[in-house]
Each structure stands twice: as C-alpha cells, then as structure tokens.
Amino acid sequence: MNKVFLFLLIPFFCYSQNDFYLGFGSVSTVAKIKNENNTYGKRNLDFGVYYGNNIRLTKNFITVIEAFYLNQQVVLNRTRNTKFELHQNIGFGIKPGFYSGKHSVHFSAGILGVYVFDQNSLGNQFDHFDESYYYGMDYNYDLSSKLSCNLGVILSEFYSSSYFGPVELEEFAVLQFTLHYKLF
Secondary structure, rough: HHHHHHHHHHHHHHHHOOOEEEEEEEEEEEEEEEOOEEEEEEEEEEEEEEEEEEEEEEOOEEEEEEEEEEEEEEEEEEEEOEEEEEEEEEEEEEOOOOOOOEEEEEEEEEEEEEEEEEEEOOOOOEEEEEEEEEEEEEEEEEOOOEEEEEEEEEEEEEEEOOOOEEEEEEEEEEEEEEEEEEOO
16 A cells, blocks of 8 residues: 555655745544543644645646644543643645635645553553554645745544543544745
C-alpha cells in the first residue's frame, strides 16, 4: 500500500513549485467519549504547527501537500486515581481545492499518528499510539503575497479504550484557525 501511495505522489513532486509555507495557529478539539452507557463530549483549545507546499495545477485548481503537529491534551476522563488523555497528533495530508483570486476551498484527507495515554496514581502509564485516517475541509484567504489565514475542520473516527477504567474514545473533530507564512 505504501508503494502505491508513493507512486501516486511522484508526479506531484515532479510538477511541484517551490511554494512552501510554515503555519501556526489554534486548534479546538472535540472528542466523543463513551463511559459505560453514557456518551458525551470533551473539548480543549491548544495549538498546531504546519508545513506544506501549494501546488498550482491550473489557474483555478490547486493541491496542497501538508505535514502537521497538533498538540491537543484533551482530558477524556479523570478520576482520583486515573487520567485518560488524547494528547497529540502528527499528520500528513493532501488537500485538492479550487482557487479564485485571494480565496481557496480545499477538501482534505490524510493519515494521523494519534497518541493517547492512560496513567494511574501508582505511576503506571499505558501509551496508545496508532494511525487514523481523517477527512475534512479548509477555507484559505490570502492576506498578502506572503501571509494567508486558514480555517479548517478535520474529522477522524478513532477508537481507543482506557486501560485503567471503563472509558472509550470513539471519534474526534478538530477545528483549526492558522496563519501561514510563505517561505518561497
């Protein structure tokens, strides 16, 4: 599967321009939790760091290849003796979209490395690190030739259960507001 994915990306790298950007912004994560028979949501506000390349295929069609880090630290469950937390994500995605003037709209899809951990009061910690696929949508507005702002959402179905308690993470969504600075 990895070879097929790399084979599909080679034309993008051959055709790509040097239109790299660095981004930094806020992320708001909402996680869907199941605790025995109850389902509820937990949320947190934190930050994300982004690195990508804008590849203009035609006048109105653009594709973005992006790698990012999301610091989330959403406490999914906390008792006197335990803590279960969606801690962070590392992602890689492709965002094809339409470009008109200073505006662009992108669909996004990719893979996340999701880090979740459990710990108890005795100092024991059980780390969960697994992949998850995501999809979403972005809106980008060019403030200048070097600076743009981006508003996006990604959705991921990711299941993880607590080792120390009856709590399960079923899925999460991330709302992102970032500023991108074009390096080249």
